[in-house]
Amino acid sequence: MLGVRDLHKSFGDNQVLKGIDFEINKGEVVAVIGASGSGKTTFLRCISFLEKADKGEYIFDDLDKDITKISRKEIKALRMKMGFVFQNFNLFRNMTAIKNVTEGLTVVRKMPKEEAEKKALVLLEKVGMLEHAYKYPDELSGGQQQRVAIARALANDPEIVMFDEPTSALDPELIGEVLNVMTKLAKEGTTMIVVTHEMSFAADVASKVIFMEGGKIVEQGPPEQVLKNPTEESTKRFLRRILEHDD
Ligand SMILES: Nc1ncnc2c1ncn2[C@@H]1O[C@H](COP(=O)(O)OP(=O)(O)O)[C@@H](O)[C@H]1O
Numbered sequence: 136m137l138g139v140r141d142l143h144k145s146f147g148d149n150q151v152l153k154g155i156d157f158e159i160n161k162g163e164v165v166a167v168i169g170a171s172g173s174g175k176t177t178f179l180r181c182i183s184f185l186e187k188a189d190k191g192e193y194i195f196d197d198l199d200k201d202i203t204k205i206s207r208k209e210i211k212a213l214r215m216k217m218g219f220v221f222q223n224f225n226l227f228r229n230m231t232a233i234k235n236v237t238e239g240l241t242v243v244r245k246m247p248k249e250e251a252e253k254k255a256l257v258l259l260e261k262v263g264m265l266e267h268a269y270k271y272p273d274e275l276s277g278g279q280q281q282r283v284a285i286a287r288a289l290a291n292d293p294e295i296v297m298f299d300e301p302t303s304a305l306d307p308e309l310i311g312e313v314l315n316v317m318t319k320l321a322k323e324g325t326t327m328i329v330v331t332h333e334m335s336f337a338a339d340v341a342s343k344v345i346f347m348e349g350g351k352i353v354e355q356g357p358p359e360q361v362l363k364n365p366t367e368e369s370t371k372r373f374l375r376r377i378l379e380h381d382d
């Protein structure tokens with residue numbers, strides 16, 4: 136459904152992505168793991184055109200093109216098929232939860248306000264936030280804000296949802312409620328790419344785990360393989376480090 140071949144990206148002379156080959160099929164959940172600075176965010180940003188890649192082939196459904204030759208119009212259409220959830224929620228602070236969800240629908244899609252609100256309420260219920268629909272972000276916990284952000288990401292009926300460390304900014308006791316919502320989405324067949332340090336989520340929910348290091352995919356496969364029986368020394372080292380942190 137979405138894929139890249141030999142994806143490259145540099146910032147100045149800092150080569151951040153050094154030839155990434157990646158593929159995700161409809162209904163799959165891919166977990167991307169790796170140390171800070173390994174290029175995970177840049178990878179997500181390049182495949183969603185928030186950042187301009189330098190080189191690579193890009194595949195999305197029937198489109199198969201040099202990533203640097205994709206037109207603005209094509210990018211706009213592609214981005215309409217994607218939802219995003221960021222580490223820091225990025226909600227509009229001056230808008231209620233429901234307004235955060237309806238805004239894209241009414242402004243970008245020109246959906247009538249009532250229809251958008253109906254849809255937003257369904258989504259807020261799905262993420263367990265119906266009773267807080269009319270609260271502002273400041274009145275909500277981090278976990279609640281992130282669940283609103285997930286509802287917002289789903290508003291456009293995206294074909295794929297990208298999560299960039301969605302629980303990294305949360306207090307430990309709030310992580311579970313967000314992971315539960317994500318697990319539910321995965322079970323419903325939502326196609327998801329999730330950059331995460333939550334190894335149990337990756338182990339239980341992901342159909343594929345990708346380990347990145349130094350701008351490359353070092354190892355990938357089903358979670359049983361990558362997380363339980365990694366073949367690469369650097370994957371083993373990374374997992375050991377993560378496990379020590381969890382204790
Ligand atoms: N906008 C940017 N401008 C310059 N360098 C950047 C930018 N974004 C990321 N980088 C650099 O790219 C490298 C990888 O960063 P990033 O993709 O954020 O890694 P990760 O998400 O795995 O922590 C880092 O060296 C970082 O400093």
Ligand SMILES: [Mg+2]
Pocket residue numbers: 175176177299300
């Ligand atoms: Mg990152």
